[in-house]
Amino acid sequence: MTDLIEVKTADLTGHALGWAVAKVERLEVFLAGPQYNVPWRVFWxxxxxxxxxxxxxxxxxxxxxxxxxxDKHYPTFSFSDGLIRAEVIVASGEPFSAIGPDYLVAACRAIVAAKLGDTVQVPKELVHAN
Known part of the structure; x- marks a missing residue:
């Protein structure tokens, strides 16, 4: 496996975000290296x-x-300055919110923030692979 680096959850994009969501969901994932002008990707x-x-x-x-x-994490959505905010409330009642350009990115970031925190470890290859 590759080296992991720490990234702010709010800054996660592309396959780095996918990797973090997979960790939340405890999925068995692996990286596929770049080929045919396609960057590093995450496979399940x-x-x-x-x-x-x-x-x-x-x-x-x-x-x-x-x-x-x-459907599983029940985020609520709102709009602000052309961006979408998703908020996930965990069992303790604590809310975790994140902003993204669309529903999926905002929801994924909020889910990762709720389960893994403000920073996460992702493979270094995924950070600038988008």
Missing amino acids: KKRGEVLVRDVLYNPHEKWELGGPLI
């Missing part, structure tokens, strides 16, 4: 009844992956 070992397959894990941009996270 999705386990079914019989098969295991590698799936691109990008809940920050794909509703079929991010939508179930919204």
